[in-house]
Amino acid sequence: MKLLDLLNGVNYEVLNGNLDIDVSHIQYDSRKIGEGDIFVCLTGFEVDGHNYATKAIEAGAKVILCEKDINITNEDITVVLVREGRKALATMSANYYGHPAEKLKLIGVTGTNGKTTTVYLLKSMLEKAGKKVGLVGTIANYIGDLKVKSERTTPESLELQKLFKDMVDANCEYCVMEVSSHSLYLDRVYGCEFEVGIFTNLTRDHLDFHKSFENYYNAKFKLFERSKACVINIDDDYGYRIVRDIESIGNKEVKTYSIKDESDFKASEVMLKEGDIHFKVNGDNYNSVLPGEYNVYNALGAIGAMNLLDIDNEFVKKGLLDVVVPGRCxxxxxxxxxxxxxxxxxxxxxxxxxxxxxxxxxxxxxxxxxxxxxxxxxxxxxxxxxxxxxxxxxxxxxxxxxxxxxxxxxxxxxxxxxxxxxxxxxxxxxxxxxxxxxxxxxxxxxxxxxxxxxxxxxxxxxxxxxxxxxxxxxxxxxxxxxxx
The missing domain is CATH 3.90.190.20 (Mur ligase, C-terminal domain)
Structure with missing residues (x-):
């Protein structure tokens, strides 16, 4: 691919070499560099990719994309300077794979707990409706029925765009995905637009990374800035804040769900049994094989999303009754x-x-x-x-x-x-x-x-x-x- 095409949408400055060259592949790990690749120097929390630029060139890289000048003067090497390397990586990855996310209907789920169960519920419901679905998550990734190993909850943008491309090639219409606070903060999903974003809850976790609840919240909120429609749990205190903050953005459809407070999708007559749960939403009966009140919340988030996507309630109910979530109860x-x-x-x-x-x-x-x-x-x-x-x-x-x-x-x-x-x-x-x-x-x-x-x-x-x-x-x- 031409370097100029790869850099489309990226704000950059050329420090060395020229842009009229072909790039074989994008890499941010110097150990994976091949002849003619571009090496993206990411500044990590433990490792600084800029320290490996020379190694990447020795391995065959012809282009170095960096966030600071690394003083390379070899005329055969093109050096491109950007302000935010992770956003540049996400943009270039989308360019390289032909913007596959635009060919999928993305449904993102964020929150401290419930992400995994919710995406499995979404996948089950959509498949009952006859849709082919990809899944990105903690336990595994799926391209339809094909299981693909998952290294982290949300992959780095390069691997994520490749996964989207594989889903498109396999004729998937939807992709349901767990969107972690790390991935939002680190711009792994930068440039992705979601049909629906779902908020489950916000409780204590990952403060070793985010340092404060405010930072944690701000990372989570990025999903709703990038979602056309939002489904929010307002029994969680942060849910109300998200609704208010979304309203300040405007031009988004917002649906709420709850068991306690009044909402668009409020569960009532909740009966918790040994193996399943029974409840009503807006007068309609639902039954899920997943036990516990917290799984009522997970079900409500999925029900709200399906409603926004005009998926028939018959398939929603069938999906609730036929779902297995490994390692979750x-x-x-x-x-x-x-x-x-x-x-x-x-x-x-x-x-x-x-x-x-x-x-x-x-x-x-x-x-x-x-x-x-x-x-x-x-x-x-x-x-x-x-x-x-x-x-x-x-x-x-x-x-x-x-x-x-x-x-x-x-x-x-x-x-x-x-x-x-x-x-x-x-x-x-x-x-x-x-x-x-x-x-x-x-x-x-x-x-x-x-x-x-x-x-x-x-x-x-x-x-x-x-x-x-x-x-x-x-x-x-x-x-x-x-x-x-």
């Missing part, structure tokens, strides 16, 4: 000949843990046992909150390790314990041993919830990424028990 106990239940859930924030424990407590016949920890190298304040919430809601909390990263696992556990005022807990660093203890203690009618890992099949430690799948751990523990 995933029941695995039924597979074993045991008198208690085992649930795997991704809950790793105070609000997420509260939601899953309150939901499970409603139908636990005997004791609720919670196994959980807290990630390392992340916001430390929530650790004590997790300790308090787990011991207040569960009959027994087994505090353990969960992606400690570079931190000492026991130091993290001690910070979790600092929020506990009760005595109904046990602390065990080794997560497999913690699960084993919980299962050995489980009695008839108990529910054991393994919280924090969800779909993850790994632990991140100071030794790197180690394979750890809780389903396999449970299989092994129960197989050993049967042998005895």
């Amino acid at each position: 995933e029941r695995i106990g039924y597979k074993y000949d045991i008198p208690y239940d085992i649930i795997i859930d991704f809950a790793h924030t105070p609000d997420g843990l509260k939601n899953i424990l309150e939901t499970l407590k409603d139908y636990t016949k005997n004791r609720l046992i919670a196994v959980y920890g807290c990630g390392g190298d992340r916001d430390k304040v929530k650790r004590s909150e997790l300790g308090r919430i787990g011991t207040e809601l569960a009959d027994l909390a087994v505090i353990t390790s969960d992606n400690p990263r570079e931190e000492d696992p026991m130091a993290i556990i001690k910070e979790i314990l600092s929020g506990i005022s009760k005595s109904n807990y046990i602390a065990i660093e080794n997560r497999a041993e913690a699960i084993k203890l919980a299962l050995n203690m489980a009695e008839e009618g108990d529910v054991v919830v393994l919280a924090g890992k969800g779909h993850e099949n790994y632990q991140i430690t100071n030794e790197g990424v180690i394979h750890f799948d809780e389903r396999e751990v449970v299989d092994e523990i129960l197989a050993d028990k049967r042998k005895k």
Whole structure:
């Protein structure tokens, strides 16, 4: 592709060389450079791409795009200066792949909790309506039925545009996607226009990155600046603020949803049962296989979006009844000949843990046992909150390790314990041993919830990424028990 065409829409200055050249591919990782590529120097939080420009040239790069002068005078190398490298990367990626996002109807979901479940609900509803759907999310990416590995909740703009291109080539009409606060702040979705943006909630998370709730909120709000229509949970305090801030922009259709406050899509007569939920919205009956009040909220967000997109309510209802979300209130106990239940859930924030424990407590016949920890190298304040919430809601909390990263696992556990005022807990660093203890203690009618890992099949430690799948751990523990 001609460099001039690639730079269309980018504000730039040429520091060296000329623009009348062909570019093979775009790269922001110097290790992936091939002959004739453009290397985009991104200034990261740990690594500065400008330090790898020489390495990229040695590997065959013919164009360097930078945010500061890197003093390259080789006449065979073109050096282009931009003010915001990530926005330039997003614009060039869209140019390179032929603006695929413009050929898809994008539905974005942002919020602290509920993003994953909501996009799976959206995909299910749209597919019931006969639409071919792509999905971008935490657990995996999908191009129709084809599952593609996900490295992060929202990919970097280069990979995201490639994913959009693959969806278009596969004749997808819609793309439903989790839009993380990181991706909004780091301009991974810069230039993308969404048909509908959905807000789930805003609770404590990622403050290690954003530093303040105000920054966190401002990052989330970017989605609604880029959405034609918005669906907002106004039972969340930040939901009202989003509605007010959207109104100040103007020229957007806004729908609200709730269980408590008056809204466009208000759930009433909510009945929480062991395996599902029943509720009404504007006089119409709905039933979802996903249990818990928080899943009523997830359903409402999806219902509101489908209404804006004129998807028939028949397909919305069918989608609610036929959806599986891996690692989200995933029941695995039924597979074993045991008198208690085992649930795997991704809950790793105070609000997420509260939601899953309150939901499970409603139908636990005997004791609720919670196994959980807290990630390392992340916001430390929530650790004590997790300790308090787990011991207040569960009959027994087994505090353990969960992606400690570079931190000492026991130091993290001690910070979790600092929020506990009760005595109904046990602390065990080794997560497999913690699960084993919980299962050995489980009695008839108990529910054991393994919280924090969800779909993850790994632990991140100071030794790197180690394979750890809780389903396999449970299989092994129960197989050993049967042998005895």
